[in-house]
Amino acid sequence: MKKVKKLVVGNWKMNPVSLEEARKIVGTVKRNMKNIKRTEVVFCPPFVYLSPLSKAMKGSLSLGAQDANSETAGPFTGEVGHLQLPQFGVKYVIVGHSERRNMGETDEIVNKKVQSVTSLGMTAIVCVGESSRDANGEYLDFVKQQILKALKDVPKKSFENIVIAYEPIWAIGAKQAMTSLDLHEMSIFIKKVLKDSYSIASDGVRIIYGGSVDRVNASSLVKEGNVSGLLVGRQSLESKDFVEIINLVDAQ
Ligand code: 13P
Numbered sequence: 001m002k003k004v005k006k007l008v009v010g011n012w013k014m015n016p017v018s019l020e021e022a023r024k025i026v027g028t029v030k031r032n033m034k035n036i037k038r039t040e041v042v043f044c045p046p047f048v049y050l051s052p053l054s055k056a057m058k059g060s061l062s063l064g065a066q067d068a069n070s071e072t073a074g075p076f077t078g079e080v081g082h083l084q085l086p087q088f089g090v091k092y093v094i095v096g097h098s099e100r101r102n103m104g105e106t107d108e109i110v111n112k113k114v115q116s117v118t119s120l121g122m123t124a125i126v127c128v129g130e131s132s133r134d135a136n137g138e139y140l141d142f143v144k145q146q147i148l149k150a151l152k153d154v155p156k157k158s159f160e161n162i163v164i165a166y167e168p169i170w171a172i173g174a175k176q177a178m179t180s181l182d183l184h185e186m187s188i189f190i191k192k193v194l195k196d197s198y199s200i201a202s203d204g205v206r207i208i209y210g211g212s213v214d215r216v217n218a219s220s221l222v223k224e225g226n227v228s229g230l231l232v233g234r235q236s237l238e239s240k241d242f243v244e245i246i247n248l249v250d251a252q
Pocket of ligand 1: 097
């Protein structure tokens with residue numbers, strides 16, 4: 001598989017409240033991307049901002065959606081379809097974020113979405129992660145099952161359009177991220193699952209981390225945690241902090 005860039009993804013969730021604010025964040029990051037050579041930065045804004053922001057995306061700045069429906073078209077009031085996204089330059093789609101799973105998204109729905117996103121040539125950022133940890137390591141099997149169910153029947157050629165985002169639920173929106181040491185263990189584990197189950201080489205699928213990433217922990221999470229990038233929530237709305245995080249990742 002071809003060598004790919006590191007990845008910093010900003011998941012804005014249901015923020016910011018105005019398009020003006022959204023444009024400001026993207027503008028600041030764009031102005032500070034000149035020296036960024038080895039990292040792709042992806043903004044995942046709410047749907048309504050995708051079209052107005054699409055023109056601002058160029059070079060290593062890309063657009064992603066936070067979710068979408070895998071049905072082609074039809075009577076699905078309130079939904080947006082995967083098929084509607086590429087015309088706005090959307091290259092990435094987050095799939096199976098814990099906040100969506102919490103609203104009833106099952107492993108089967110996640111799997112359908114992964115298949116639909118990748119078949120359209122976009123990259124699926126597949127979110128996995130346990131809600132809590134136990135002394136017996138059962139959370140490892142939980143994460144493994146989430147991965148296997150999400151990737152069921154996905155053709156091997158589509159794996160270059162897959163990113164695994166490990167986001168332990170207990171570290172999302174929390175005061176602190178997980179430790180780099182624990183992340184390192186998990187990234188090795190996920191690589192082993194991908195190798196054993198799909199014969200994917202260790203750098204064949206990018207693994208990124210999400211959960212309370214900030215400018216203080218970003219560097220060590222990527223370097224010592226042995227991941228290819230970060231999925232950033234709150235700090236992706238703070239443009240200066242986000243720029244710093246991007247620079248720290250690019251320096252690794
Ligand atoms: P925080 O960075 O705000 O903890 O959010 C993480 C997240 O859920 C990104 O998808």
